Amino acid sequence: MTAVGPLDAMFLLGETREQAMHVGGLMLFELPDGARDHVSRLYEEITQHQTVNPLFGRRVRNRALDLGYWSWEQDREIDLEYHVRLSGLARPGRYRELFELTSRLHGTLLDRRRPLWEMHLIEGVQGRRFAVYSKIHHSLIDGVTALQWMQNTLTADPRRTGMPATYSLPDSGAELAPPAGLGGGLPTATELFNAVGGAGRLLADLAGLSPVGFRSALRALQHEHSSVAFQAPQTIFNQPISAARRFAAQSWPMERLLKVRSVTGATLNDVMLAMCSGALRNYLEELGALPDQGLTAMVPVSLRNPDGSGRGGGNSLATLIADLATDERDPERRIRRIVASTTYGKSVLSQLSPLQNLMIGALGLGVAGPAAVVPGLAGRTPPPYNLVISNIPGPSNSPLYWNRSRLLGMYPASIVLNGQALNISVTSYDHQLHFGLIGCRHTVPHLQRLLTHLDTSLAELERL
CATH class of the missing domain: 3.30.559.10 (Chloramphenicol acetyltransferase-like domain)
Known part of the structure; x- marks a missing residue:
């Protein structure tokens, strides 16, 4: 099994x-x-x-x-x-x-x-x-x-x-062998013992959190700098969703974001978040739906090894909550708040073991669960965060090919949830940053306009 x-x-x-x-x-x-x-x-x-x-x-x-x-x-x-x-x-x-x-x-x-x-x-x-x-x-x-x-x-x-x-692709090894018990029988005693042993190791690892470390882990979910994870503002993104989706995508030269990074001292990921922040602010303001309180984003953090080992399947993610500072009109102040928020979040995650990070990641994803599974709850309770923004490491800075066909762009398309109707995923390739936006067709109107706002937001950051 x-x-x-x-x-x-x-x-x-x-x-x-x-x-x-x-x-x-x-x-x-x-x-x-x-x-x-x-x-x-x-x-x-x-x-x-x-x-x-x-x-x-x-x-x-x-x-x-x-x-x-x-x-x-x-x-x-x-x-x-x-x-x-x-x-x-x-x-x-x-x-x-x-x-x-x-x-x-x-x-x-x-x-x-x-x-x-x-x-x-x-x-x-x-x-x-x-x-x-x-x-x-x-x-x-x-x-x-x-x-x-x-x-x-x-x-x-x-x-x-x-x-x-x-x-x-060839079998990479780990976790890809055909499962035992294909005949459909009950778990064997050995399998149950291994499962219990795994649970025991998990409890031991969680118990290894010092009181300070445990409080830090909870703070990673409860707040990032000035943003409170369980008190994010209510927005149009945090409403019930339908089954229909709308997808939009566009690429921007990496050089533009790197120039902003060099001027501000922010990381490339922080510049990307600031680009999204300005776009979301302008988009919501255009719709007359910008809340007074700043939006927050759940940002997945991969726990995969840098060499790509452990690709056998499943999920290996931690999470942090980023303050998007959409209540701040000045783009320079906005990016400063974003940098402070993500710096704090990463410092908290650095205190935890990989398994503890994995459990915090599961809890970070799970806090959106009630609105996602309980009918009528989405839109009626404060969301834990307003949307998910992912930055997935890209494959190469050089052109790549598949059977003599040059790859021009690769655009992620992720998940939206009941109460979390917009997802922004980004990856890098061939000196460009490729944005893939997925949203509920009913809840997030005119999703494609966010592409224009992303370009406007980047231009604002370039003027800093």
Whole structure:
């Protein structure tokens, strides 16, 4: 038996028709010179001549016979023509049509009777381009790991062919072996002993928190500098959501943000948060919905090793709450408050062990849970934070290719929750920062306008 971890189980238990729990991404490619039927040939290659990594063969099991355990089993008959699909973009094939299609694809649930992932090859993008949209359930993998897997399908060699699809990457080892007990029997005594032993180690590690460290861990959730996590202002983002999604994306030169960093002394991540802060302030002000109190953002912090080890699946995240200072009109004062908030949050996390950080991360994600799962609660109670903003490490500062097609941009598409209707995810590649915005189509009106406000906000920071 391969049990589903506690944080991973949260994504399974919290899923509803309105609240899909998968993460995804849109990759934009340039067709090779002289290519004909390139995308359809790629589709044929990856569906007929490639095998499936065991991670992408997992499907979820939850039966009374298993004593209430959520566990993974291997699907021995994977239908790749179901999981991998070829689509043509509606004319004229602008980014507007591409984002509309991505919005619809991201708003549909994955079939739990099958392994929880899909891959869509999309041809017909203007400018001799095509796109690949992929999604995978968050219980299987976190955003950082998903991006690392995508990176492993790419090469710096523009002439190389035969590159695998993400689901066909070689087995990286850890946690990818087919689970025991595929016959559906009860957990063995050894498995139960290991589970209890794991719980004992967890309790021991949590007990290892000194009183000061434990109070610091609680403060990491309760407040960051001047922002109080459980007293974030009520905004239009913290309302009930529908099942429909809207996706928007755009890239900005990294050089622009690096210049702001050098002037302000902030980190690149702080500059990105300040860019989002100014955009959110202008967007809400335009709608007449800007609260007097500053917004806060939950910022996931990856606990993965820098060398990428431990990519076997599941989630490994801590969290901090960042003050976005949207109540501050002056962009310089705004970024100073953001820097003070994230500096404090990181100092708190540095006091904890990796396992303690993981538990704090689960609790940080879980505090949004009541509004997400209790009907009628979203919008009626103060949100723990107003939105999630993720900065996922990118693959390379040099151009990369997939089967002779140059990668032009990669845009994350994450999760929105009941009461958390907007998510901003960012990654870096080829000297650019790539923003992927996902929001509830009903709750967050005119989401695409945030792209204009992001550009305006960056221009304001450049004038500091």
